[in-house]
Amino acid sequence: MRRMTARPANAHQARLLKLLRDGGPNSRAKLGDQVELSRSKLAVEVDRLLETGLVVADGLAASRGGRRSHNIRLAPHLRFLGVDIGATSVDVAVTNAELEVLGHLNHPMDVREGPVAVFEQVLSMATKLRDSGFADSFDGAGIGVPGPVRFPEGVPVAPPIMPGWDGFPVREALSQELGCPVMVDNDVNLMALGEQHAGVARSVGDFLCVKIGTGIGCGIVVGGTVHRGATGSAGDIGHIQVEPDGRLCACGNKGCLEAHFSGAALARDAEDAARAGRSEELAARLRASGRLTAADVAAAAAAGDATSLLLIRDGGHRVGQVIAGLVSFFNPSLVVIGGGVTGLGHTLLAAVRAQVYRRSLPLATGNLPIVLGELGPAAGVTGGARLISDHLFSPV
Numbered sequence: 001m002r003r004m005t006a007r008p009a010n011a012h013q014a015r016l017l018k019l020l021r022d023g024g025p026n027s028r029a030k031l032g033d034q035v036e037l038s039r040s041k042l043a044v045e046v047d048r049l050l051e052t053g054l055v056v057a058d059g060l061a062a063s064r065g066g067r068r069s070h071n072i073r074l075a076p077h078l079r080f081l082g083v084d085i086g087a088t089s090v091d092v093a094v095t096n097a098e099l100e101v102l103g104h105l106n107h108p109m110d111v112r113e114g115p116v117a118v119f120e121q122v123l124s125m126a127t128k129l130r131d132s133g134f135a136d137s138f139d140g141a142g143i144g145v146p147g148p149v150r151f152p153e154g155v156p157v158a159p160p161i162m163p164g165w166d167g168f169p170v171r172e173a174l175s176q177e178l179g180c181p182v183m184v185d186n187d188v189n190l191m192a193l194g195e196q197h198a199g200v201a202r203s204v205g206d207f208l209c210v211k212i213g214t215g216i217g218c219g220i221v222v223g224g225t226v227h228r229g230a231t232g233s234a235g236d237i238g239h240i241q242v243e244p245d246g247r248l249c250a251c252g253n254k255g256c257l258e259a260h261f262s263g264a265a266l267a268r269d270a271e272d273a274a275r276a277g278r279s280e281e282l283a284a285r286l287r288a289s290g291r292l293t294a295a296d297v298a299a300a301a302a303a304g305d306a307t308s309l310l311l312i313r314d315g316g317h318r319v320g321q322v323i324a325g326l327v328s329f330f331n332p333s334l335v336v337i338g339g340g341v342t343g344l345g346h347t348l349l350a351a352v353r354a355q356v357y358r359r360s361l362p363l364a365t366g367n368l369p370i371v372l373g374e375l376g377p378a379a380g381v382t383g384g385a386r387l388i389s390d391h392l393f394s395p396v
C-alpha cells in the first residue's frame, strides 16, 4: 500500500502543494512567480518535495528560453475521501490530489439511526469505491455532519437533529476505521468549501453559503477561510427567531427560522395543505406515497400548483429576511444558496432576492449576486476532500 506519510516541512512547501492542488501540474518557473521565492530557494523546496514523494515530475514544461524543465504535479496515487452525512442520506466520494471526484456514491440513511449504523454505511461505501478501482487506499478523509461540531476534536455538540451523536468522537472513531487522518466539520462549511474550490464561489474571498436542507445553516467565508467562531457554531442561522412565539423547533425554542422554513418544515406544511384540501396536486402525491417531501413540493410547483408556489415563496421570504440581516452585518460579495431544496430553484431564489434587495442598504447589495450553488450533491464531498487536504498540506 502506498500511503501519504510525508507532510510539508514549512510554509513554502505547503503553499506549493496547495497551488498544485488548485491549479494542476505546473512548471517550476510559473510556480516561482506565484510563491515569490528566489530561483535557488524554490529549487531547494521543490527538490525536497520530490524526495518526499508528495510531488512528481510530469512531462516537459513550455520553454522560456534556455534549458527546458519538467512540469511538476502532485503524486498521482494520492486519494482523498469526502463524506457528507446528511439528515436523510449519505454521500461518499473519492478524489485525486487535485480534488477531482473520481467516484461518488449516495445512499438513503436516517442520521437518527446513530453513529454506529451510519459509520457502517460510510465504511461499506468507501470499501465499494476502493474495490471499484478508484483507490488502493485513502490518504485522508473529510467528514461533514448536519450539526455543530467542536472543530479541533471533531466532535458533534448537542446537534438538534442528530440524537445519539452528542459528544461522539467522530474524528477518532473514523480515523481508526479508515486507517487515515480524518477531519470533521459541519456539513454547511463543507458545502462552502466545495463551492469555493470548484463551484460558483471559485476565487471569491468573502461570501455566505446558505444551505437549506432538512435544517438551515450558513457557511461564512472570510478572506478565503471558513469562519467557525469561538466554539464552532458560527452560521447556525436556522435557530434565529423569525416569529415570536412561533412554531416549536427541534432545538426546543419557538419560532426558529428552520421550524418555519426548511426541507422538513416544507414537507410538514405541504402535508397540512394536502389534508386540508388546499391542493389537489399535493393531495394526489400524498395518497400515492403516504408522505410528502420538499421534492414533491418542487414538482407540484413546476406543474403550476398555486399552493406549492405560495409555500416556496413564503419560505423564501423568511430566509430572505434573515439573509438581509446577515448581508448588512457581513457585507459579502456573493451569497450562494444550496442544499436539498435547490430543486425549488428560481421561485425560491426570486423570493430570497426580493427580500434581501428590499431590506439591505444599497451599498451592501449594489453588486451582490445571490445565486444557486453549482455543484449540487458534489459540493459537500468536494468540500470534505478540500478540508482534509488543507490539513495534510499544512506544515506539521
Ligand SMILES: [Zn+2]
Residues within 6 Å of the ligand: 238, 239, 249, 250, 251, 252, 253, 256, 259
Ligand atoms: Zn431552533
